[in-house]
Amino acid sequence: MxxxxxxxxxxxxxxxxYDPDAAFLDVIPDANERKWFFDNVCTHEWNIEQDRGRKWPEAEALLVANFPDREHHIRAFRQNWHMMVPxxxxxxxxxxxxxxxxxxxxxxxxxxxxxxxxxxxxxxxxxxxxxxxxxxxxxxxxxxxxxxxxxxxxxxxxxxxxxxxxxxxxxxxxxxxxxxxxxxxxxxxxxxxxxxxxxxxxx
The missing domain is CATH 3.40.50.1000 (HAD superfamily/HAD-like)
Known part of the structure; x- marks a missing residue:
């Protein structure tokens, strides 16, 4: 070698x-609902596209269009990001x-x-x-x-x-x-x- x-x-x-869950303990207190949210809305696959260069406004707009009742939770992902890296x-x-x-x-x-x-x-x-x-x-x-x-x-x-x-x-x-x-x-x-x-x- x-x-x-x-x-x-x-x-x-x-x-x-890095722990996204830590940023949502107060936003979505129920553990099962948090899991559903990360499995179906702010997913790993969605987040990785920001790592690829997609800007947050575009990323948020995409999800809000599909989950309008979850807009507050969707925007909390970026707003609370600092809590994910404690x-x-x-x-x-x-x-x-x-x-x-x-x-x-x-x-x-x-x-x-x-x-x-x-x-x-x-x-x-x-x-x-x-x-x-x-x-x-x-x-x-x-x-x-x-x-x-x-x-x-x-x-x-x-x-x-x-x-x-x-x-x-x-x-x-x-x-x-x-x-x-x-x-x-x-x-x-x-x-x-x-x-x-x-x-x-x-x-």
Whole structure:
């Protein structure tokens, strides 16, 4: 296996926690109704299109047209977004900072809407400490499509086979491997430390 020269972090559920349910505990108090809402209205499939670059007014209008009685709930998704990212995953942040301090080439690659990532930058300044980030909402591509990994390699002048990707999603890990990268699935900071050690990287 090629020696790792570049380390790329995902953001959501690797460096910061993400939980849409947390933003709706007061908006839709009933757990079963909340589940129905996320399964049928503000779905993962709907939200991922904002990660691909669709703007929130268009996204909201689409749903309000289909669920006019749910307009308040639909608009609450963006309005309460800050509650969906309540805290950092401190062990991972510590690992990332140690890697940077030790001279490793660290970048980020994330599925994130353009405006919400910039909001996250304000709250979590460590998200700006790597050499740079590819934001899906800015480039109009999303993981696990091969094109976004190729875009990241070109943008940051990486050697694909010497690039390690860290992501919580098995699909995105597989996407990175299909693009010729090395990749590990993030479980928790201690597991990540062990995975890095197996690749000859001590943190």
């Amino acid at each position: 090629t020696q790792v020269k570049h380390i790329v972090f995902d953001i959501g559920m690797v460096l910061i926690h 805290h950092s995953i401190d062990g991972s942040v510590e690992i990332m900072r140690k890697l940077i301090a030790d001279g490793h080439d660290v970048t980020m690659l994330t599925n994130f809407a353009s405006d919400t990532l910039r909001e996250a930058w304000e709250r979590y300044p460590f998200l700006t400490e790597s050499r740079g980030v590819t934001i899906s909402g800015d480039v109009g591509l999303i993981k696990p499509d091969k094109a976004i990994y190729d875009h990241h390699v070109t943008t940051f002048d990486l050697e694909a086979s010497a690039t390690l990707f860290i992501d919580d999603s098995a699909k995105n890990v597989a996407g990175a491997k299909a693009a010729g990268w090395q990749s590990v699935q993030f479980i928790d900071p201690e597991t990540l430390k062990a995975d890095l050690k197996n690749l000859g990287i001590d943190v």
